[in-house]
Amino acid sequence: MLAVGTGLYHRSARERCIRPGHPRSYSLLFSRPVNPDVESAIERLEREGVLSSERARPLARAARGELISLWAELRVALYAGVILIVTGAGLLIRQNLDRIGPLAIAVGLGAAAVGCLAWVVARAPAFSWGEVPSPDLAFDYVLLLGALLAATDLAYIEVKFTALGASWPLHLLLVAVFYAVLAFRFDSRVQWSLALTTLAAWRGVSVRFLDREPWNWWGDPVVRANAIACGLAFALVGWLLARYRRKAHFEPVAVNLGWLLVLGGLASGALQGSSQSGWAAFSLLLLAVAIGVAAVAFAGGRLVLFAMGCVGAYAAISRLVVETLHGDQAVFAWFSLSAIAAVVGLVAAQRRMKGRA
Amino acid sequence: MRTDAAVADRNNAVRTAAREWLGLDAEMLARIDALYPDDRSRAGPVFRVLLFAFALLAGGAATGLAGVVAESPWVAVVMGVVLLAATELQVGAWRRADGGAEAATALLGVILLAAGTVLELEQLFQPREVVLARVAFALAAAACCLAARRWGLSFLGVTGAVALLALLATFPGGRGLWLAVAVIGAVPLLRATTARRFPPSHRLAFAGALVILLGAGYLALNLWSLDSGWIEEIGDHPPGADAWLRALAVVATAALPLLTLAAGIVRRCRLLLWTGAAMAVASVVTLRHYVHLGPLWLLLAVAGALLVALALAVRRWLVAAAGGERWGFSAEPSAAGQRLERAAASAVAMAVLTPEAPPAEPKPDMTPGGGEFGGGGASDSF
Numbered sequence: 001m002l003a004v005g006t007g008l009y010h011r012s013a014r015e016r017c018i019r020p021g022h023p024r025s026y027s028l029l030f031s032r033p034v035n036p037d038v039e040s041a042i043e044r045l046e047r048e049g050v051l052s053s054e055r056a057r058p059l060a061r062a063a064r065g066e067l068i069s070l071w072a073e074l075r076v077a078l079y080a081g082v083i084l085i086v087t088g089a090g091l092l093i094r095q096n097l098d099r100i101g102p103l104a105i106a107v108g109l110g111a112a113a114v115g116c117l118a119w120v121v122a123r124a125p126a127f128s129w130g131e132v133p134s135p136d137l138a139f140d141y142v143l144l145l146g147a148l149l150a151a152t153d154l155a156y157i158e159v160k161f162t163a164l165g166a167s168w169p170l171h172l173l174l175v176a177v178f179y180a181v182l183a184f185r186f187d188s189r190v191q192w193s194l195a196l197t198t199l200a201a202w203r204g205v206s207v208r209f210l211d212r213e214p215w216n217w218w219g220d221p222v223v224r225a226n227a228i229a230c231g232l233a234f235a236l237v238g239w240l241l242a243r244y245r246r247k248a249h250f251e252p253v254a255v256n257l258g259w260l261l262v263l264g265g266l267a268s269g270a271l272q273g274s275s276q277s278g279w280a281a282f283s284l285l286l287l288a289v290a291i292g293v294a295a296v297a298f299a300g301g302r303l304v305l306f307a308m309g310c311v312g313a314y315a316a317i318s319r320l321v322v323e324t325l326h327g328d329q330a331v332f333a334w335f336s337l338s339a340i341a342a343v344v345g346l347v348a349a350q351r352r353m354k355g356r357a
Numbered sequence: 358m359r360t361d362a363a364v365a366d367r368n369n370a371v372r373t374a375a376r377e378w379l380g381l382d383a384e385m386l387a388r389i390d391a392l393y394p395d396d397r398s399r400a401g402p403v404f405r406v407l408l409f410a411f412a413l414l415a416g417g418a419a420t421g422l423a424g425v426v427a428e429s430p431w432v433a434v435v436m437g438v439v440l441l442a443a444t445e446l447q448v449g450a451w452r453r454a455d456g457g458a459e460a461a462t463a464l465l466g467v468i469l470l471a472a473g474t475v476l477e478l479e480q481l482f483q484p485r486e487v488v489l490a491r492v493a494f495a496l497a498a499a500a501c502c503l504a505a506r507r508w509g510l511s512f513l514g515v516t517g518a519v520a521l522l523a524l525l526a527t528f529p530g531g532r533g534l535w536l537a538v539a540v541i542g543a544v545p546l547l548r549a550t551t552a553r554r555f556p557p558s559h560r561l562a563f564a565g566a567l568v569i570l571l572g573a574g575y576l577a578l579n580l581w582s583l584d585s586g587w588i589e590e591i592g593d594h595p596p597g598a599d600a601w602l603r604a605l606a607v608v609a610t611a612a613l614p615l616l617t618l619a620a621g622i623v624r625r626c627r628l629l630l631w632t633g634a635a636m637a638v639a640s641v642v643t644l645r646h647y648v649h650l651g652p653l654w655l656l657l658a659v660a661g662a663l664l665v666a667l668a669l670a671v672r673r674w675l676v677a678a679a680g681g682e683r684w685g686f687s688a689e690p691s692a693a694g695q696r697l698e699r700a701a702a703s704a705v706a707m708a709v710l711t712p713e714a715p716p717a718e719p720k721p722d723m724t725p726g727g728g729e730f731g732g733g734g735a736s737d738s739f
Binding site: 050066067082198311340 | 367370371374378380385388389392393398400401403404406407408411412414415416417418419421422425426456458551552553556557624625626627630631652653654655656657658659660661662663664665667668669671672675682685686687688689690691695698702705712713
C-alpha cells in the first residue's frame, strides 16, 4: 500500500469523466473500485475514528484504483533487462568467438563491467554493518549487471587463456569471493545469494535446480558430501552473522540455503536404491537432522525452515517404512494414512505457532 | 458461496489490506480486527503449500488403495465424490479457508470425477475418442466453476477456463471459438473482477479466468500460432488460414498488446498491464520468428538495455511529478511489492544466474564448444 501522505488529492479521472445521463459510460474505460470491500471499510473506519481523514484519503484512493504503485513493475523490468543483457553478452561471445578475437572480447566485457561498478561506487552510501537502503532504483541492478559481466569476463579469460591451468574450477571460488565482497560493501541480498551458490558450485554442488530432476541433484557421493559440508558452513556463517550483528539481515539466506543443502544431501543418500550401502544410515541421519531443524524452527517461528524439516522427516520415515512393506496395498495405505497424519500434525502446529504470535 | 464464508472472506480482505497500510499501530489493528472479525482458520503461504502437498498425496494414495482393493471402474467417481464431500466438510463445518488442504481435495475431486465418468462412458458405450475428450473437458470446466462458486477457491477459475478452452479446441473451428469466447467473456469478467456483489475470492477467480481468456484470444490471432496451427493441433484438426485471416493476424499480433497495455494504463489495472506486457513479449518473439532483425545476441542486449532505460525513464517521470504521481501512477514502494521482491529476487538469482558446477572430474576443454561458461550467469557453453 502506498505511503500515507502521498501527494495531494487530485480530482480523479473517474470523477472527471462522469457525464450526466450516462452514469455507466465511463465504467469500462476508467477505473472502478478495485477492492470495493476495502473501500467501504476505509469509509467506515474513518467514520468510527479508527483512521484520520488525512490517513484515510490516500488509502481510499488506492482501494478505488485511482492510485497504483508501479514500484514492483519497474523492479521486474530492471531485473529482466539485466538478465537479457547478460544473456546477450554470453551469446555474443559464443557466436563471435573467432570473428571478434579473444582480446577484444575480454577487454570489452571488462570495460562494461568496470563502467557498471564505477557507477555503483560513485552512488554508494557509506558502508554499514546494518541494513542500508538503496540510493537509487537502478542501484541493485547495475551492481548485479556489473558483477555478472565481470564474472563472465573472468570465466572467459580462464577458459581462453587457461590462467589457472588444471585448477580451473578455482575461478568459481574467486567469483564467489568477489560476489561476497560486493554483497557486503553494497548491502545486496541478491549478490549474497549468488556468492553462496557460486561457492557451492566451486565444490561441484549445482544449485541450479531448474536444470535437473529433483532425484538427480547430487547423486555422486563426493558431491553429496560437499553439499552437506557447504550447507553446514553456510548455516554456521548465517548464525555468526546474526550472533555478531554483521549484516544480520543476510542470515536467513545463508541459513535457509545451508539447511536446504544439508537436508538435500542427506535425502539424496537416503533415496538411493536399496542395493546401495548406507541408505539406512542416511535415512536415520536425515530423520534426526530434520526433526532437529523443524523443532528449532518451530520454537523460533521460522516457517521456511520448519517446512524443510517436516518434508525431510517425512521423506526419511517413509523411506524406512516403505522398505519393510510388501505389496501395493501396504504402500498405498502407508502414504494415505501417513499423509493424513501429516496434515493433522501440520494444522496443529500452525495453530500453536499462530497462538504464540 | 456459503454466506458465512463470504462474510469472512470480505472481512479477511479488509484485515489483510490493513496490515499493508503503513503507520498503523497494534491498537488500531486490534480495533480493525474487532470491527471485521474472521472466524475462518487460515494458513500462511508456507503452511498452505505444505498442506496442499500432503493432502494431495493423501488423496492420491487413498484413491490408489481403493483402486487396488476394489478393482472397480467406479472407484475414481466414488473417490471424486468423497474428496468433494471432504472439501465441503473443511470449508463448512471446520471453517477452513486459504488452508491448502481443501484446495487439494477439491482439485483432486474434480479431476477424479471427470476422469472416472469418462472411463465409465468408455466402458459402457465405447464412443469415439474425441467425444470422450469433450465430455471430460466439459465436466472438468463445469465442476471447476461450481467448486469455485461454492468454496471460493480462486485457482479453480484458471483451471475451469483452461478446461473450457480445451473443450472448444476439440471442435472444428476451435480457433474461432477461442476468439469468440475471449471477446464475449472479457468484458463481463473485467467488470466482475471489481464488482461489489462478489466476495474477494470470487473476484480473484474471475481475474484468473480473464487472464486465461485474454491469452487465448491473443493466441487465436497470433500469426505464428495461426501458421503453425497450435490450436488446431489440440483437436487434431488440419491447420489452414485464408489470406485475409493472415492479414488480420499480422495486425492483431502487433495491435493486441498495445491495446491491452493502453487499457491497463487508462483503467490503472495491474492485471491488464501484466497481460499486455506478456503479449508484447510474445509479439516480439513472433516478429523475430518471421523477420531477421539482427543477430540474437544483439536483440537480447538491445531489448535488455531498452527495458532498463524505459524503467528508469518511467520512474524519473513519475518522481518528477507534483506529489510523485501522474495519471494515478506512482513509483513509491508498496509494502506488498517489497515483500514479494525480497522473497523472489534471491530465489530467481539462485535458480537462474548461478553458474553451473564443474563436473566431478575436472577436465578443462579449452576449445570452443567444450567447457561450461560458468560464473557469469549467462550459462552459455562455448
